[in-house]
Amino acid sequence: APQYLMMATTTSTDNTGLLNVLAPAFEKATGIELRWTAVGTGKALELGKNCDVDILLVHAPNKEKKFVEDGYGVNRREVMYNDFVIIGPPSDPANIKGLDVISALKKIRSHEALFVSRGDNSGTHTKELKLWKEAGINGLDKEKWYIQTGQGMLNTINIATERDGYTLTDRGTFIKYEANHKGTPPLVILVEGDKLLLNQYSVIAVNPKRCPKVKYDLALKFIDWITSQEGQKVIGDFRLMGKQLFVPNAAEQ
Amino acid sequence: MNYILEGFIGAINLLLTKDPETYSAIWTTLRISTLSITFTLLLGIPLGFLLGHYSFPGKRVLRTIVDTLLALPTVVVGLLVYAFISRRGPFGELGLLFTIPGVAIGQFILALPIVVSLTASAIEGMDPKVYLTIKTLGASNKQAAIASLWEGRYAVLAAAITAYSRVISEVGISMMIGGNIKWHTRTITTAIALETGKGEFSMGIALGAVLLAFAFFANTLVSFLRRRA
Amino acid sequence: MNYILEGFIGAINLLLTKDPETYSAIWTTLRISTLSITFTLLLGIPLGFLLGHYSFPGKRVLRTIVDTLLALPTVVVGLLVYAFISRRGPFGELGLLFTIPGVAIGQFILALPIVVSLTASAIEGMDPKVYLTIKTLGASNKQAAIASLWEGRYAVLAAAITAYSRVISEVGISMMIGGNIKWHTRTITTAIALETGKGEFSMGIALGAVLLAFAFFANTLVSFLRRRA
Amino acid sequence: MKDIFRLENVIHQYSGRTVLDIQNFEVKEGEALALLGPNGSGKSTLLRILAFLEKPTKGRVYYDGKMVNEPSFAHRREVTLLLQNSPLLKRSVEENLCYGLKVRGKTSNMQEKVRTALEMVGLNPQKFAKRKWFELSGGEAQRVALASRLILKPRVLLLDEPTSSVDSESAKVMKEAILKAKNQWGSTLVIVSHDLAWIYQVTERALSLFNGKLINHVPENVLSGNWEPRNGSLFALKLSDGQIIMGAGNPMESSTALLDPKDVIICAEKPEEDSALNALEGTIVSMNLVRDTGQVLVKTLVGDKTISSLVTEKSMKNLHLHPGLKVFLHFKASALKWLQ
Amino acid sequence: MKDIFRLENVIHQYSGRTVLDIQNFEVKEGEALALLGPNGSGKSTLLRILAFLEKPTKGRVYYDGKMVNEPSFAHRREVTLLLQNSPLLKRSVEENLCYGLKVRGKTSNMQEKVRTALEMVGLNPQKFAKRKWFELSGGEAQRVALASRLILKPRVLLLDEPTSSVDSESAKVMKEAILKAKNQWGSTLVIVSHDLAWIYQVTERALSLFNGKLINHVPENVLSGNWEPRNGSLFALKLSDGQIIMGAGNPMESSTALLDPKDVIICAEKPEEDSALNALEGTIVSMNLVRDTGQVLVKTLVGDKTISSLVTEKSMKNLHLHPGLKVFLHFKASALKWLQ
Numbered sequence A: 001a002p003q004y005l006m007m008a009t010t011t012s013t014d015n016t017g018l019l020n021v022l023a024p025a026f027e028k029a030t031g032i033e034l035r036w037t038a039v040g041t042g043k044a045l046e047l048g049k050n051c052d053v054d055i056l057l058v059h060a061p062n063k064e065k066k067f068v069e070d071g072y073g074v075n076r077r078e079v080m081y082n083d084f085v086i087i088g089p090p091s092d093p094a095n096i097k098g099l100d101v102i103s104a105l106k107k108i109r110s111h112e113a114l115f116v117s118r119g120d121n122s123g124t125h126t127k128e129l130k131l132w133k134e135a136g137i138n139g140l141d142k143e144k145w146y147i148q149t150g151q152g153m154l155n156t157i158n159i160a161t162e163r164d165g166y167t168l169t170d171r172g173t174f175i176k177y178e179a180n181h182k183g184t185p186p187l188v189i190l191v192e193g194d195k196l197l198l199n200q201y202s203v204i205a206v207n208p209k210r211c212p213k214v215k216y217d218l219a220l221k222f223i224d225w226i227t228s229q230e231g232q233k234v235i236g237d238f239r240l241m242g243k244q245l246f247v248p249n250a251a252e253q
Numbered sequence B, C: 001m002n003y004i005l006e007g008f009i010g011a012i013n014l015l016l017t018k019d020p021e022t023y024s025a026i027w028t029t030l031r032i033s034t035l036s037i038t039f040t041l042l043l044g045i046p047l048g049f050l051l052g053h054y055s056f057p058g059k060r061v062l063r064t065i066v067d068t069l070l071a072l073p074t075v076v077v078g079l080l081v082y083a084f085i086s087r088r089g090p091f092g093e094l095g096l097l098f099t100i101p102g103v104a105i106g107q108f109i110l111a112l113p114i115v116v117s118l119t120a121s122a123i124e125g126m127d128p129k130v131y132l133t134i135k136t137l138g139a140s141n142k143q144a145a146i147a148s149l150w151e152g153r154y155a156v157l158a159a160a161i162t163a164y165s166r167v168i169s170e171v172g173i174s175m176m177i178g179g180n181i182k183w184h185t186r187t188i189t190t191a192i193a194l195e196t197g198k199g200e201f202s203m204g205i206a207l208g209a210v211l212l213a214f215a216f217f218a219n220t221l222v223s224f225l226r227r228r229a
Numbered sequence D, E: 001m002k003d004i005f006r007l008e009n010v011i012h013q014y015s016g017r018t019v020l021d022i023q024n025f026e027v028k029e030g031e032a033l034a035l036l037g038p039n040g041s042g043k044s045t046l047l048r049i050l051a052f053l054e055k056p057t058k059g060r061v062y063y064d065g066k067m068v069n070e071p072s073f074a075h076r077r078e079v080t081l082l083l084q085n086s087p088l089l090k091r092s093v094e095e096n097l098c099y100g101l102k103v104r105g106k107t108s109n110m111q112e113k114v115r116t117a118l119e120m121v122g123l124n125p126q127k128f129a130k131r132k133w134f135e136l137s138g139g140e141a142q143r144v145a146l147a148s149r150l151i152l153k154p155r156v157l158l159l160d161e162p163t164s165s166v167d168s169e170s171a172k173v174m175k176e177a178i179l180k181a182k183n184q185w186g187s188t189l190v191i192v193s194h195d196l197a198w199i200y201q202v203t204e205r206a207l208s209l210f211n212g213k214l215i216n217h218v219p220e221n222v223l224s225g226n227w228e229p230r231n232g233s234l235f236a237l238k239l240s241d242g243q244i245i246m247g248a249g250n251p252m253e254s255s256t257a258l259l260d261p262k263d264v265i266i267c268a269e270k271p272e273e274d275s276a277l278n279a280l281e282g283t284i285v286s287m288n289l290v291r292d293t294g295q296v297l298v299k300t301l302v303g304d305k306t307i308s309s310l311v312t313e314k315s316m317k318n319l320h321l322h323p324g325l326k327v328f329l330h331f332k333a334s335a336l337k338w339l340q
């Protein structure tokens, strides 16, 4: 039987359709089938800890580093990034359009404008919390204007849509959302381009010393391939509605 | 394996320390499920009687459709209800999305086929002489229906328990319609889904144990009622 | 609203164009559910008979526990099974995670209480004279159990239909244990969850309609069998 | 007295099989009518139609002078039926008795009424009122079922084998209870029973059903078997001891004949030979006084058949009839009436 | 003949209430025993114990010489019981009959056996074999239930009210079927019935149950009511026409007395006054020949009570007894036996 590699990844890579392009390209290049389960970042890391997958593709740099430091993973390589954006209703009740992130969050706070948070410890949520912290705003948990959905990105955007709220999203998912609305989304990008909003994706092989049964050799092959020019080109060429979703950056390391 | 042990300790912890998030989820679960099961039983038991008792053309097809609706996945129910009550849907004005009544509507749709189908089975399985006996004693059609259901009370109760269990354990509708909004529409099951998604498996198990404790409490009550009937 | 209509058109499209992803999910659903329901019925019906028929100390408590287990959320079942069959769990060696038998184990746990509880209710609701009659005709205990179940065949069938519907409509276990791996463990319900997560609501509805068509087909078969019995 | 029930051209079928075919049938208000007939002749079906539980496949049913097309519960509140092997409701005895009162909203004095009704059927209220439905013997359950009809003081009381599992003492008590319903409350009674001795004590008039058809004849002397054609229009039925019964007429398919006990004469000697006259030798096995008439129903065993004849006290005395006596039964071949 | 059943000190209770209390009870292999007694006396309970469906609360049950502690299905394959109001299985008539054969693995020749069994109970196999369980009248269902026991040719056949809803013709057919089981297959019979006339034709020996206790006495003449103490150890029971029955002894709580029909003498005149001798005036209502004995059971209506007496053919002839005759019944106050 042909060999296969088991990957745990976050929903954003699957929902945007990137993996549907990456997997066949990888198989064509190496003859190895890529199978993936798309889950939250936290769950993906947990699956890795339990040796249930061979490789991870996730986007929560701090947690990833800790994962490697604790000996659960090896060979972490950054692969690509996209960026986060703050979206909201075109009427922009807190007047944040064009501001930098920190000022925008402060304005949302002072207007008590509705903000929808994922609240699920995902990469995006972690990022959002970090930004609030940098803006010097705490104690959000029980604020009336601050809603925590505990759901995936797209569902969270949908809730923001229903409620005319702001939210922080990765650009890939937003483009997908735009596509769902045939290019005329009810929520629009209001804040983007800030350095603080970078969203880095990395691959990590599960540590074969802890998990003797993982297919470490295949994992290495995947890491080699995706960081190679060939793999990076596939990422760079991936388009949705004519827009690039991810910027390959393996070479920068 | 550790998750399970940790989970059970966690459950006891949550309950004993009166963890506010957990109690909020329990309370929300109780409100939603009470609302949905009440309407389900009020409509489902009579419909089940009609379907089980009367013969009419197309009955077999109708029965098959009801049984088919037992297989409605919660996400699909969620999507259907969402289509109607979203702001852009026909009932958007009512503001039911992300509210407890909104979720209850979805759960009602989920549980109705269960109650109808199992009640109909209970009635069909009954000795036809029982219904005749009730009628010979002078009952009107409605009184006879009630008395028949009382004769089959154990089976009807089983239908109710099955439906209630389905409702408190479902997650798709609560997630889609309720939005799993913390302090508002987060139920025990949506909280479990969230924790699991975070990789907090033992917390997921802990909340699962809390839900079961809740169900056990409800079933114990029922079991006492059953004994008296 | 639109996506409901689009969904139905989409469903017909998927089925008519023999969309390979859809057919793969249907096939996977069929394989998993057949496996799980077979074992559930094989174990659940006899256990239900024992629980419904015999009186023993602690019966009421056991009954309450079984009824409580009806409320097991799928995610929790998923977590529990995961804890055992994860590589680091006690049965990790068997490599059941992300496989069809693995999911079937979880669904078995989900459906077993349904079959046991409803079968027990069916047996309890039966006129005790029926069992006596069977015994007077010389049946051994096992033969008498089989004949009693046959006497209550409509109720037992209702238990089986309810359990099967639960199994094909569940998503939590398939997601957690199966991993929703395309071409391998993606079932109709996990595909619905995926599409819904992507915001492809009409595709979600379309797949939901496909699932219901599948269930309708199964129930129609059952309804013919029922007519002949 | 006016008719409380009238049936016209009623036909009832189950899956295409005609089980009831009645051209005319009346029940007078206040009368006590016995409905007799062998198993499967349609008695229970007829009672279900009278109780408005079933609509006949064809035909008209009049109740209290009016044609009933869509029976409502108002009809069923006047007419109550004790089903054959009637089940009890899964409640206590007391609640079984109260149910009919409750659905009528007559909730006053229920305790008292329950007590009276139980006593009417010979059950001790103290012992039985609180029992659960399954804590009863067969006959006790049967009597509770009757009590829960009597408690309603119905206008029409239809009883399907009320004494089928009841002991003889209790049957007597039930007889009195039923007659009380008739005499004190004016209830009309239609009773099906195979216990002829019992039912003759309760009813004034008897009709029989055979294969769904009404016959104005008590179903004594049903002669069925293999009727062989003889010379002329005579048919012969062989008995187990070799004697032969001759019947005149046309047996057709059913080959069942009825012989009215009034048409059978008991003699001490064998009369002269006559092929159209039957003269059967047999032994008297029982003699029963018929209520209110002074006549006696004498049953004589001839071969394996028991033939009843109705005799006056006078001729009985003259002949010194007694059980065990060998006698000859005379009746004309033309006295046999063939069932269709 | 050896005992097939022996019960010793058997007590059976339902929720603390003792319903059966039997010190000694034997059934001989091959005999036909009638079990009589009023409703609720424990007949069905005893049959369930004999059929190994229920274990007595206390006491020992011997079957075929061996004590049975844990009855197995091997026992139940030799002993079959027709329950009171026995339900049919929800299958066709044919399948009902075959079920018992199938569980025994005796699947050869089933068609033929079904045919024979149905004919034994007077049902036409062509008409009935394929019917569903609910397409039967009460009496037809009862006969199907009996047929599905007869088809097993059981070693012991226990019947609980086999004729309760069966017409008299069919009852005769059933009698023959049951006697065939006894005479041809050597089956032991224990039969409960309230139809005394029928059961006397089938059985050779009769026992009665009263309040769970066995009494070697046919339950004719059960005198219950309000026994009032008189002088000495005499008690008096007032009848509806003012006459009084005197009983000697101690009625205790039950206040029910039995009077053996053999102890009642029929006279044409009233004897001289004697407080310890009863002399009741009444009218003969029926006279029945008792099978094989030549004796006649005469029933006399005294007030509202019917009292049976057993007379020889000779004294019957001497007195010119006949139904409708006014007679005096004599019996000693000490002839009354009190039930505990």
Ligand SMILES: Nc1ncnc2c1ncn2[C@@H]1O[C@H](COP(=O)(O)OP(=O)(O)OP(=O)(O)O)[C@@H](O)[C@H]1O
Residues within 6 Å of the ligand: D014, D015, D019, D037, D038, D039, D040, D041, D042, D043, D044, D045, D046, D084, E134, E135, E136, E137, E138, E139, E140, E165, E167
């Ligand atoms: N539900 C039914 N479906 C088909 N046939 C039926 C049904 N009920 C009764 N029958 C048939 O109809 C006929 C009349 O039945 P019914 O019960 O009226 O007889 P019955 O006179 O009451 O007999 P019994 O003395 O045995 O009670 C019988 O031949 C019976 O087999």
Ligand SMILES: Nc1ncnc2c1ncn2[C@@H]1O[C@H](COP(=O)(O)OP(=O)(O)OP(=O)(O)O)[C@@H](O)[C@H]1O
Residues within 6 Å of the ligand: D134, D135, D136, D137, D138, D139, D140, D165, D167, E014, E015, E019, E037, E038, E039, E040, E041, E042, E043, E044, E045, E046, E084
């Ligand atoms: N399941 C039960 N629970 C409690 N009491 C019962 C139960 N079954 C029977 N009894 C009682 O036990 C006694 C004996 O009942 P059993 O059925 O043996 O009487 P029976 O002699 O067969 O009467 P019948 O002639 O009415 O059939 C009755 O007093 C009855 O009320």
Ligand SMILES: [Mg+2]
Residues within 6 Å of the ligand: D043, D044, D045, D084, D160, E137, E138, E139
């Ligand atoms: Mg009948």
Ligand SMILES: [Mg+2]
Residues within 6 Å of the ligand: D137, D138, D139, E043, E044, E045, E084, E160
């Ligand atoms: Mg009994």
